[in-house]
Amino acid sequence: MVVKHVSEVPNNPVDMSGAEKVRMRLLISEEDGAPNFRMRLFEVEEGGCSPYHSHPYEHEVFVLEGEGMIRSREGNQELKPGSVVFVPPNEEHQFVNRGKGAFKFICLIPLQKP
Amino acid sequence: MVVKHVSEVPNNPVDMSGAEKVRMRLLISEEDGAPNFRMRLFEVEEGGCSPYHSHPYEHEVFVLEGEGMIRSREGNQELKPGSVVFVPPNEEHQFVNRGKGAFKFICLIPLQKP
Numbered sequence: 418m419v420v421k422h423v424s425e426v427p428n429n430p431v432d433m434s435g436a437e438k439v440r441m442r443l444l445i446s447e448e449d450g451a452p453n454f455r456m457r458l459f460e461v462e463e464g465g466c467s468p469y470h471s472h473p474y475e476h477e478v479f480v481l482e483g484e485g486m487i488r489s490r491e492g493n494q495e496l497k498p499g500s501v502v503f504v505p506p507n508e509e510h511q512f513v514n515r516g517k518g519a520f521k522f523i524c525l526i527p528l529q530k531p
Numbered sequence: 532m533v534v535k536h537v538s539e540v541p542n543n544p545v546d547m548s549g550a551e552k553v554r555m556r557l558l559i560s561e562e563d564g565a566p567n568f569r570m571r572l573f574e575v576e577e578g579g580c581s582p583y584h585s586h587p588y589e590h591e592v593f594v595l596e597g598e599g600m601i602r603s604r605e606g607n608q609e610l611k612p613g614s615v616v617f618v619p620p621n622e623e624h625q626f627v628n629r630g631k632g633a634f635k636f637i638c639l640i641p642l643q644k645p
Contacts, residue, residue, distance in 0.1 A: 418624065419617040420601065420608045426615075445591045449617045453641040454568050456591050456615070477559045477570050479637055481595075487534065494534045501540075501570070503533040503563045510532065523593055525639060527567040 419449045423458055431459075431467075438465025438514075444523075453528055460521050461485065461514040469511035476504040477525040484516030496522075506531065533563045537572055545573075545581075552579025552628075558637075567642055574635050575599065575628040583625035590624070591639045592616035598630030610636075620645065 423442060431439040438461060445456040461467065461483075469488060480500040486493050487502055488511040495515070496502070504510045514520035537556060545553040552575060559570040575581065575597075583602060594614040600607050601616055602625040609629070610616070618624045628634035 418601070418603050418605060418608075418619065418622055419615075420610070421615050422611075423613040423615060444593070444615045445617045450619050451591065451617060452589060452620070454591065454639065456593065456639070475566060477565065477568065477639070479558070479570065479593075487532070489532050491532060494532075496534070497536075499537040501533075501535050501537060501558045503559045503565060505532065505564050506566070508532055523637065525568065525570070525591070 435468025438462035467512040471509045473531045478502040479523045481521040483520030485520040486513045486515045549582030552576035580627040585623040587645045590618040593637045595635040597634030599634040600627045600629050
């Protein structure tokens with residue numbers, strides 16, 4: 418069993434084209450023995466966003482803090498603490514901080530990507 | 532894409548031997564199109580706990596609110612908001628509310644159980 422606190426996990430800048438003012442903590446991964454999926458915590462600073470992109474695997478998201486938005490082909494939808502998002506494989510998406518202060522969310526992905 | 536808020540998701544009592552004062556919201560599942568894992572939100576009322584048990588699949592947990600504890604063969608470990616737990620397959624565990632008010636956590640499981 419692995420027990421830790423987010424404050425102990427490095428908060429690394431996301432170095433990806435289109436990502437602005439985004440940091441990520443890798444909370445649970447294969448290094449902890451996870452066999453199926455990874456848990457990550459994203460922090461998007463004021464004015465920041467993730468890339469507008471798609472990929473062949475899903476996201477399962479839970480919003481912890483702040484005011485944000487998810488952009489997709491279907492339009493924009495507002496996100497706040499307690500918002501839950503399922504992004505299916507291959508669907509374009511972008512997370513945008515629309516508020517004051519940080520926008521924070523948990524985002525899980527499968528380990529075996531198609 | 533599916534966007535919802537926890538407040539829209541039914542909060543059902545967990546009817547399982549050993550579960551006391553526990554409710555669960557099924558946030559993301561195969562009904563939303565999820566191919567690999569399920570996201571659930573558990574609320575353990577004051578004085579409540581989940582069963583002390585094991586099963587052949589893992590848990591990935593993020594604590595949202597309250598003061599709790601996870602029991603295992605290794606002993607008891609305290610949990611608070613921001614605590615992260617990986618419970619490997621087949622490892623005995625129990626979540627216990629140790630504080631005043633609700634103890635709330637996100638818990639993910641794989642869809643394909645061994």
